Amino acid sequence: MITLKLVSFSYINKETNWKLNQLEFDALTLLVGASGVGKTKILKALTSLKDLALGETTSQIDNLSFSITFEELGVLYLWEGETESSHSLDIAGFDALNENSPSFGFTFEKLSIIHPNLDQETLFNRSRTDLIFSNGKSAPKIALNKSCIGVFSEEDTIKPVYTAFKKIVLFDFEAGRHIVFNSKIIPDFKKLVPEPDSEFYNELLAYLKKQNAPIALKLLIASFVFKDIVNKIKTEFNHVFDFITDVRFHLEDSPNQEDSYVLQIHEDGVGWISSYDMSSGMLKTLLFLSLRYLEPEDSIILVDEFENSLGINCIDLFDFGSNRSSQYILTSHHPYIINKIPMHHWKIVSREAGTVIVKNASDYNLGKSRHDAFKQLINLAAYSEGRD
Incomplete structure (x- = not known):
């Protein structure tokens, strides 16, 4: 409804x-x-x-x-x-x-x-x-x-x-093509480990969905807090691209800049591929799947x-x-x-x-x-x- x-x-x-x-x-x-x-x-x-x-x-x-x-x-x-x-x-x-x-x-x-x-x-x-x-x-x-x-x-x-x-959500794929987030602007979500389907879990998830933030950022937060939802996204993504075995945000060290989280996929026989080297079709599909799970249902x-x-x-x-x-x-x-x-x-x-x-x-x-x-x-x- x-x-x-x-x-x-x-x-x-x-x-x-x-x-x-x-x-x-x-x-x-x-x-x-x-x-x-x-x-x-x-x-x-x-x-x-x-x-x-x-x-x-x-x-x-x-x-x-x-x-x-x-x-x-x-x-x-x-x-x-x-x-x-x-x-x-x-x-x-x-x-x-x-x-x-x-x-x-x-x-x-x-x-x-x-x-x-x-x-x-x-x-x-x-x-x-x-x-x-x-x-x-x-x-x-x-x-x-x-x-x-x-x-x-x-x-x-x-x-x-x-x-x-x-x-109201504009799915602006091109705006989110290079998905890199400075580690210092990301709060320490690792301390939040809500029990799935608990009241605290549902409140946190509802709060995340309501935020007016890029869908890639919501996916990053979910990768810390809502691993079950991220696993569902990965499963659907794998149904389309069966040679992709995993999705993650990787913390990259940089000697000259702040450390950053970079969205990556793992391709069987190839290894980890960062978002800026990923095919447009793959990235767009992944972000759209994420949007379906991490935006408000209405x-x-x-x-x-x-x-x-x-x-x-x-x-x-x-x-x-x-x-x-x-x-x-x-x-x-x-x-x-x-x-x-x-x-x-x-x-x-x-x-x-x-x-x-x-x-x-x-x-x-x-x-x-x-x-x-x-x-x-x-x-x-x-x-x-x-x-x-």
């Missing part, structure tokens, strides 16, 4: 004139379309809003307008907002001449609950100058470049929303061009059509993947100038059989040329 689900999303970047018309998600959503239509941008926009909600934004997000609807624990939420460059905000508290001042600020932010009868209950409503909560009371002034979700994350009405955004997993670097033997390992507790939003060009996923999960992405349009396969009256639907799909201008 999925307890967290993205329902719909729209987004405008006024700086670049890039607009995403409302996109509606399923428990499994496959975004397909020609190169350059905006599939990757959709995932990046979702990730940037996650960072904005959590207060972790490091890049500029000037002049945005967005609306995102999601369900958490049976409650339907709507988060809306608009931001502008700080140079456009003539408001006390922003010093446009100060190079350390924020690059953007909220001009509007609103969080609401949508009840089953479609009535909306406002949890907070923010303008350039005011912030009003559901009890009608105004709140203290906060920094304009901070989302109220992050600032008031401990409030009972806001905490579920903050927790929901922490569960995560929202974003994967761009899932098939990159993977052979058929790897792709077949992941049955996205099965009854999983997480929501998957994928992009792909690969005929095998598109054919593997039922067409009612396809979302066909096209664009008109700077406007991105996403439609269901049913909107194009594609064939009833998956094979016929795919043949019609590749002949659609919306798919092959990126224009509707």
Whole structure:
């Protein structure tokens, strides 16, 4: 059962004139379309809003307008907002001449609950100058470049929303290609030896899963604390690559730098291979398996061009059509993947100038059989040329 689900999303970047018309998600959503239509941008926009909600934004997000609807624990939420460059905000508290001042600020932010009868209950409503909560009371002034979700994350009405955004996970394989961790930044997890299935074990595992950290780092921690889970990952990995006999993090000595943990696999007849010498397909499969075990069960997993670097033997390992507790939003060009996923999960992405349009396969009256639907799909201008 999925307890967290993205329902719909729209987004405008006024700086670049890039607009995403409302996109509606399923428990499994496959975004397909020609190169350059905006599939990757959709995932990046979702990730940037996650960072904005959590207060972790490091890049500029000037002049945005967005609306995102999601369900958490049976409650339907709507988060809306608009931001502008700080140079456009003539408001006390922003010093446009100060190079350390924020690059953007909220001009509007609103969080609401949508009840089953479609009535909306406002949890907070923010303008350039005011912030009003559901009890009608105004709140203290906060920094304009901070989302109220992050600032008031401990409030009972806001905490579920903050927790929901922490569960959005972008599987960024290339960012984690060289997996090396300085030994001094890794706490001494070896002292933690919880009994499997004990209360302490389950609490520690839940805590690790909830951390907004790279999946490789979670795998490193699990290798110290949750050896049973790492053994399950190794077993599944061995089913795909039967010549790989072991996986480990090796502590490498360095005379000139700090000692570091390096991810390695052991290949029969070859020996230990470090992540930077590992095949892309092997490493991507290992990290994706780890993600399935070490992210919260009700995560929202974003994967761009899932098939990159993977052979058929790897792709077949992941049955996205099965009854999983997480929501998957994928992009792909690969005929095998598109054919593997039922067409009612396809979302066909096209664009008109700077406007991105996403439609269901049913909107194009594609064939009833998956094979016929795919043949019609590749002949659609919306798919092959990126224009509707």
